[in-house]
Amino acid sequence: MTVTTIDQAAAPTRAAPVTEQTRRPGLRRAGGYLVRILLVLFFAFPLVFMFMSSLKPDDQIFADLSSIKAFLPVGDISLANYTGVFDTVPAARFLANSIAITTVTVLVGLVVNSMAAFALSRMRWRGKTLVLAAIIATLVVPFETFALPLVWWVNKLPWLLFQDGQFFYTTGWLDTYRVQIFPFLANAFSIYLFYSYFQSIPTSLDEAARVDGAGWFRIYRSIVMPLAGPAIATVAILTFLPAWNSYLWPLMVVQTENLRPVMVGVSYFQQLNVLWGQIMAYSTLITIPVLVMFLALQRQFIRSIASAGVKG
């Protein structure tokens, strides 16, 4: 009985609407695996090709295109493209920029958004309903809607410049690091994720702490946040991916080559050169950090993406 139950629970998983009873379940299972493996090849072949090409000189990349060798590490294999790319463009600088921008965006974003969610979930204050409604409203507006007015707007924003022990008042955020960070710190969806997670943490804990004389900030820091691990992981992953991959925004607001993040760097590199081996090497290089992180944390990744589904 239990055996059939398991089988039935798995029933909806058989994709094809198979109406006739199959007499040979072994054969059918093999067929199922075959389909799934063909799909693996479909999703993996471009990336395997990218990686293998990054190890070959350009003439060999083209020579291998017409055979299975395109996917195999054969022939004149070396890391020459990887060393070469650092001579052709400031690739190390692009990487350092992206690492810095992404790290600051994720870390500061975690603090700012979780504090806002804490205030919304735990504390009573005037205007709370309005603020919550405003935050929810921002979820329906894609960034592309206001990206162009935002370029115009950041060009007019003020900033205090500290130089030689003195503050100077300046305007214009174009061509800076801060313009690549500040617009993405506060995020309505991150606030929403923290908010719904905090709602599930019983308030009895903070009430006990209040009785012991703990302030709100103390409760946030020492009680609620240490319990919010899964929410922190989800928000960190969902902030990390777009920050590392950001393209449209830095393309418009950064002109100086030295301030470019990796994706803008690689797209200019690709427009100005036909060194395909080096292009493939740099593409591999900026993909690997994300891929390694994904493979190490795949459960959290998949869960984070799935949690994006709850807002619908």
Add this chain to the structure above:
Amino acid sequence: MGTLMVSPAMLLLIVFFFIPVGLCFALAFTNARLISPEPATLVGLENFQRLFQDPLFWRSLRNTVYFAVVVVPLQAGFALVLALLVNAKIRGINFFRTLYFVPVVTSIVVVSILWKFMYQSDGLVNNMLQTLTFNVVQGTDWLSNPTAAMPAIMFMSIWQAVGFHMVIWLSGLQTIPGELYEAAELDGADKWQQFRYVTWPGLKATRTFILVTITIAALSLFAQINVMTQGGPLDATSTVVFQAVRVGYGQQETAYASTISLVFFVLVLTVSLVQRYLTRERG
């Protein structure tokens, strides 16, 4: 104290969300330029008149709708098939789930560069087509061919993003209780009937979410175009967002770009409202 803790986030949202969204509406009625010594002045509906007479805008709008109309059903359907395939309780299923998802964590810029290389006339795609069909199918120079360029970009875009929606379908599938399938099986329902009467109704909320997110992503098409074709050949792949960037950043005409962005916003809003209405709870 509550206001204090919410204020950093709120201040950032005001400066980098609410004001720019408001500016999008306001600037559309002005002649603002990105870098200009003179302050912007009101010009009424001039930008909207220009928009209606701008063949490149209409072309971009048509291309965008074409992309969305093809990609949304194909990607949603393919993602559902994948979700059903990886929901099975068989050995190694985690391996398949992970592999199907790998393109999603690869940057769309990297993916576009890679496929641009593969789509060349003597590139990997055409070589594979020839080998797999024993030289029956001869490919074209995909991205330089006005009729083939958009389908080529559609194919690549689905390849990259379908894993994301597979995961969302999967989380929807896992909310359907197993007992429902047992009951259906006892009533003599075959696999197709089980899908039709148990799985499909059980995925209602997931369906709305998936349709809305794929549509909005499709309407926002930009990176692929900017990396692969720059809107060409013969404007066959120019899109609304690409056109807004070309005008607002390339030609520095912030006001006209805001007008195009407004159309984009109305498009996105209409689509999500219509889809929510069509898939609303009945009764």
